Amino acid sequence: MIAKPDLPQGTLDLLILKVVALGPIHGYAIAQRLQQVSRDVVQVPQGSLYPALHRLENRSLLAADWKDTETGREAKFYRLTRKGRAQLEAEAASWQRLTEAVGLILKLSAGGAQ
Amino acid sequence: MNWWQRLSRRNKLEEQLERELRFHLDQHAADLIANGYHPAEAHRQARLALGGKEQVKEDCRDARGTRWLEDLWQDFRYAVRTLRQRPGFTAVGALTLALGIGASTAIFSAVNPILFEPLPYPHAGRIMMIWDTYEGVRCDVTFHTYRELAARSRSFEAMAVMEVWRPAMTGAAQPERFDGQSVSASYFRVLGVAPALGRDFQQADDRFEGPHVTILSDALWRRRFDGDSGIVGRQITLDGDLYTVIGVMPPGFDNVLAPSAELWAPLQYDAGNIADQESAEWGHHLHMVGRLRPGVGIDQARRELNAIALAPVPESPRPPWAALKYGLIVNSLQGEITRFIKPVLLAFLGAVTLVLLIASVNVTNLLLARGAQRSGEFAMRAALGAGRARLIRQMLTESLLLAALGGALGMVVTEFGTGALVTLSPTGLPRAGAIAVNGAVFAFAFGITAFAGLLVGLVPAWHAARVDLVTGIQQGSRRTAGGRQLVRRALVVSEVALAIVLLVSAGLLFRSLERLFAVPPGFDTSHLLTMQTQYSGHRYDDGNARRRFLTQALEAVRPVPGVAAAAFTSLLPLSGDQYGVYGTRFEDGRSYDTFRYASTPGYCQTMGIPLRRGRLLDQHDTAGAPRAVMISESLARRQFPGKDPVGQRLHLGPLNGPWYTIVGVVDDVKQGSLADRQGDGAYITPAQSWFADDAMSLVIRTHGDAAALAPAIKKAIWSVDKDLPIVRVATMGALLATSESQRRFAMIVFEAFALVALVLAATGIYGVLSGNVTERTREIGVRSALGASRGDILTLVVRQGMQLTGLGVAIGLIGAAAASRALITLLFGVSPLDPVTYFGVVTLAAAVSALACWVPAWRAARVDPSVTLRAE
Numbered sequence: 008m009i010a011k012p013d014l015p016q017g018t019l020d021l022l023i024l025k026v027v028a029l030g031p032i033h034g035y036a037i038a039q040r041l042q043q044v045s046r047d048v049v050q051v052p053q054g055s056l057y058p059a060l061h062r063l064e065n066r067s068l069l070a071a072d073w074k075d076t077e078t079g080r081e082a083k084f085y086r087l088t089r090k091g092r093a094q095l096e097a098e099a100a101s102w103q104r105l106t107e108a109v110g111l112i113l114k115l116s117a118g119g120a121q
Numbered sequence: 122m123n124w125w126q127r128l129s130r131r132n133k134l135e136e137q138l139e140r141e142l143r144f145h146l147d148q149h150a151a152d153l154i155a156n157g158y159h160p161a162e163a164h165r166q167a168r169l170a171l172g173g174k175e176q177v178k179e180d181c182r183d184a185r186g187t188r189w190l191e192d193l194w195q196d197f198r199y200a201v202r203t204l205r206q207r208p209g210f211t212a213v214g215a216l217t218l219a220l221g222i223g224a225s226t227a228i229f230s231a232v233n234p235i236l237f238e239p240l241p242y243p244h245a246g247r248i249m250m251i252w253d254t255y256e257g258v259r260c261d262v263t264f265h266t267y268r269e270l271a272a273r274s275r276s277f278e279a280m281a282v283m284e285v286w287r288p289a290m291t292g293a294a295q296p297e298r299f300d301g302q303s304v305s306a307s308y309f310r311v312l313g314v315a316p317a318l319g320r321d322f323q324q325a326d327d328r329f330e331g332p333h334v335t336i337l338s339d340a341l342w343r344r345r346f347d348g349d350s351g352i353v354g355r356q357i358t359l360d361g362d363l364y365t366v367i368g369v370m371p372p373g374f375d376n377v378l379a380p381s382a383e384l385w386a387p388l389q390y391d392a393g394n395i396a397d398q399e400s401a402e403w404g405h406h407l408h409m410v411g412r413l414r415p416g417v418g419i420d421q422a423r424r425e426l427n428a429i430a431l432a433p434v435p436e437s438p439r440p441p442w443a444a445l446k447y448g449l450i451v452n453s454l455q456g457e458i459t460r461f462i463k464p465v466l467l468a469f470l471g472a473v474t475l476v477l478l479i480a481s482v483n484v485t486n487l488l489l490a491r492g493a494q495r496s497g498e499f500a501m502r503a504a505l506g507a508g509r510a511r512l513i514r515q516m517l518t519e520s521l522l523l524a525a526l527g528g529a530l531g532m533v534v535t536e537f538g539t540g541a542l543v544t545l546s547p548t549g550l551p552r553a554g555a556i557a558v559n560g561a562v563f564a565f566a567f568g569i570t571a572f573a574g575l576l577v578g579l580v581p582a583w584h585a586a587r588v589d590l591v592t593g594i595q596q597g598s599r600r601t602a603g604g605r606q607l608v609r610r611a612l613v614v615s616e617v618a619l620a621i622v623l624l625v626s627a628g629l630l631f632r633s634l635e636r637l638f639a640v641p642p643g644f645d646t647s648h649l650l651t652m653q654t655q656y657s658g659h660r661y662d663d664g665n666a667r668r669r670f671l672t673q674a675l676e677a678v679r680p681v682p683g684v685a686a687a688a689f690t691s692l693l694p695l696s697g698d699q700y701g702v703y704g705t706r707f708e709d710g711r712s713y714d715t716f717r718y719a720s721t722p723g724y725c726q727t728m729g730i731p732l733r734r735g736r737l738l739d740q741h742d743t744a745g746a747p748r749a750v751m752i753s754e755s756l757a758r759r760q761f762p763g764k765d766p767v768g769q770r771l772h773l774g775p776l777n778g779p780w781y782t783i784v785g786v787v788d789d790v791k792q793g794s795l796a797d798r799q800g801d802g803a804y805i806t807p808a809q810s811w812f813a814d815d816a817m818s819l820v821i822r823t824h825g826d827a828a829a830l831a832p833a834i835k836k837a838i839w840s841v842d843k844d845l846p847i848v849r850v851a852t853m854g855a856l857l858a859t860s861e862s863q864r865r866f867a868m869i870v871f872e873a874f875a876l877v878a879l880v881l882a883a884t885g886i887y888g889v890l891s892g893n894v895t896e897r898t899r900e901i902g903v904r905s906a907l908g909a910s911r912g913d914i915l916t917l918v919v920r921q922g923m924q925l926t927g928l929g930v931a932i933g934l935i936g937a938a939a940a941s942r943a944l945i946t947l948l949f950g951v952s953p954l955d956p957v958t959y960f961g962v963v964t965l966a967a968a969v970s971a972l973a974c975w976v977p978a979w980r981a982a983r984v985d986p987s988v989t990l991r992a993e
Contacts, residue, residue: 035148054172056182057142065185065437073137083141097279 218527223534319368361658520578528570617929708947
């Protein structure tokens with residue numbers, strides 16, 4: 008079994024915002040989606056998912072409504088606020104820059120060793 | 122959702138959180154079951170994946186961001202519960218703090234408007250008062266000095282002068298005399314206040330022999346004219362002349378320069394008589410104010426006016442007494458009107474701070490004692506996971522809640538105290554009308570309550586948090602750490618020391634007043650009724666009419682039953698009269714400032730002023746007779762040491778007047794106050810005076826109760842002239858009390874504070890000792906089992922208490938010696954280190970603390986050794 012890497016600090020919020028940006032979604036589905044999309048690489052610790060959701064809701068990046076699911080049960084659906092969308096764009100861009108920079112550095116050091 | 126909504130909807134949020142997590146678990150389990158898991162196993166797996174529902178919930182609550190508030194709410198409810206469990210403790214603590222907070226707030230309510238708040242005028246800080254000086258003594262300015270300064274100065278945008286104006290209104294049921302001011306045209310512009318109705322004075326109103334116009338106060342307008350808005354333009358009769366009302370001041374106008382003034386008229390001095398040095402325009406009898414231009418500082422204005430003073434110009438020739446060569450004084454109006462009361466109020470602030478400190482120390486001690494009893498509880502809570510910070514927060518919440526209770530009760534004390542302060546306040550207290558329990562006072566009370574709550578809670582909280590788990594739980598609440606006892610003793614010592622400072626201050630003031638009232642005023646103050654009559658109308662333009670009235674009035678008053686003797690005088694001792702000082706110049710050219718008494722024959726007999734030499738003035742000293750004067754003993758001694766002054770001559774007032782021959786010497790009389798050192802006086806008859814006074818005081822020596830005679834006397838005077846206003850009816854005893862009202866005010870307030878301090882300090886000693894006895898019950902039991910007598914035990918406890926007292930007294934005496942210097946302006950005839958006061962205070966403190974020690978000591982002596990030893 009391949010060891011799953013830990014989620015880098017602060018990226019959970021970004022991932023949640025991205026998933027929620029696709030449309031209103033409840034907590035359990037967010038966990039499922041994150042796992043499926045990342046092909047099981049990203050294993051979200053479910054225990055920290057809900058505090059993160061509540062924190063984002065508290066910061067008005069997410070809003071929530073109670074709605075019925077397709078199975079007819081009532082669940083708390085999260086959606087992105089305008090503020091959340093702006094935050095997502097800003098964070099995604101900065102993540103992009105960071106990964107590119109890290110990638111460049113890694114290539115450079117690989118070239119240096121040869 | 123704001124934090125308040127989140128808090129108030131806490132239950133709903135909790136329920137939603139539960140539903141959300143339940144949904145998650147059910148959904149997860151359903152998926153697992155769909156994948157072939159056994160339902161029970163599926164639910165177990167789901168729970169494992171989530172990782173402890175309660176932990177997740179707790180994390181979510183933290184994420185909500187209202188955690189601190191929820192804790193606070195919990196602490197608060199817990200504090201309410203603890204305080205309610207011990208109603209006795211809570212009541213004593215809250216009442217003690219209420220005294221401290223209430224007294225502080227009451228003093229603040231008086232001090233704030235007088236000293237701290239700006240005067241109720243726009244840019245009040247720019248209003249200055251200007252005085253002339255002569256040989257270092259400040260004096261009023263002359264009209265021509267004002268004219269010269271107003272013309273030459275550039276620092277002020279407006280300047281004004283004013284003097285007292287007391288017009289009478291006749292024709293109504295009873296003649297009435299008003300307090301008013303004669304002012305130069307720009308007086309209200311200097312203050313920055315305009316009439317609410319009509320118009321302000323203009324330059325055209327304020328000229329020699331100008332129109333009779335007047336502006337009324339709002340109060341007078343409502344009282345005498347029913348607030349009739351058609352008043353402007355109407356004419357009213359004042360002193361027999363028709364005055365046109367041109368304006369009414371706004372209702373809130375606080376005229377700090379003459380708070381009792383109800384109407385104003387233009388000064389109308391003669392600007393053209395500058396060459397006539399004998400004119401009133403060259404007399405020192407005008408108060409002067411000015412409003413600085415924006416951006417001009419007080420120092421700049423001082424420099425400018427003093428430069429003008431030292432550089433006379435030919436167009437403004439100055440007589441020697443107004444040559445301005447000693448310089449001018451420029452001070453802020455607020456500083457000037459609070460000049461005398463400021464040291465008193467600052468002393469009050471200091472004293473009330475001490476009271477608050479003592480109260481806080483007392484409550485700290487109570488809380489420490491509580492903490493000792495509750496150490497088991499704290500140890501238990503710490504063992505269950507409460508952090509040290511959380512424990513401290515809990516204790517502080519309790520002390521803050523206690524302080525809040527104290528603060529709320531304190532507002533009752535404040536309401537009462539502020540009322541008492543206003544009632545007791547000395548006559549002429551500036552801005553007395555602004556003393557009230559208002560928003561600023563509430564804000565102060567709130568702040569000081571929070572301060573007191575933290576102050577009394579810090580030490581106990583720190584002690585509570587230091588609790589040692591094991592010993593705390595094991596030993597329960599029986600024993601305490603030695604450190605706590607040490608702190609409590611130190612607090613009691615400081616409490617005694619603070620109380621000593623207050624007691625010494627109160628004692629010194631008390632002794633001062635005692636000394637002061639032992640000073641002979643120079644006449645007999647008992648059975649003496651006084652009142653002032655004011656000549657009103659043109660009937661009295663002639664001096665002879667005035668003198669005729671005096672004779673007729675005395676003839677009417679003397680037969681009234683109960684009257685032993687009666688006389689008129691232009692200047693009444695201890696009445697607060699400020700005017701009446703004239704230069705007395707002897708033949709050798711030496712001159713002195715003396716009080717001029719124009720009094721009818723029989724004045725000294727009526728007042729009981731003893732004759733020392735020569736003769737008294739009598740009915741033969743009439744207008745045509747040689748001019749005769751009596752002088753006071755101090756003046757006689759100064760001018761004629763070792764010689765008989767009778768037969769010598771002097772000038773009184775104007776230098777071109779006639780000589781007066783000294784016919785007698787009488788005892789010195791205290792004119793302004795018993796504390797006066799200077800009492801030079803010269804007595805002449807009204808018939809021989811160079812001018813006839815506008816107002817004369819009638820003094821009546823009575824056989825019985827002086828006050829009861831007032832109506833009969835008034836009737837007798839009105840039988841001579843029914844239109845003559847009679848004002849200021851008072852017994853000499855009342856005048857005497859009023860003349861010392863400021864010192865008495867200070868003394869009463871300090872005595873109240875000292876009493877509170879003494880009681881608090883005594884309860885402090887009692888509290889510590891009785892707590893100590895309870896904690897040492899076992900030791901005491903052992904001692905008596907080993908043969909210590911009841912007397913031994915008694916001595917043991919009392920000695921411990923008295924040691925604390927002794928240390929506190931010693932520190933307190935040092936503090937008192939330093940603090941009493943602040944009181945020096947209020948003391949009279951006693952040194953700030955008066956040994957009698959210090960000895961008395963130490964005796965009192967020792968007696969009271971002995972009493973406070975006795976009760977716990979007696980309880981200790983009754984400890985039954987068999988019971989205590991078995992109980993352990």
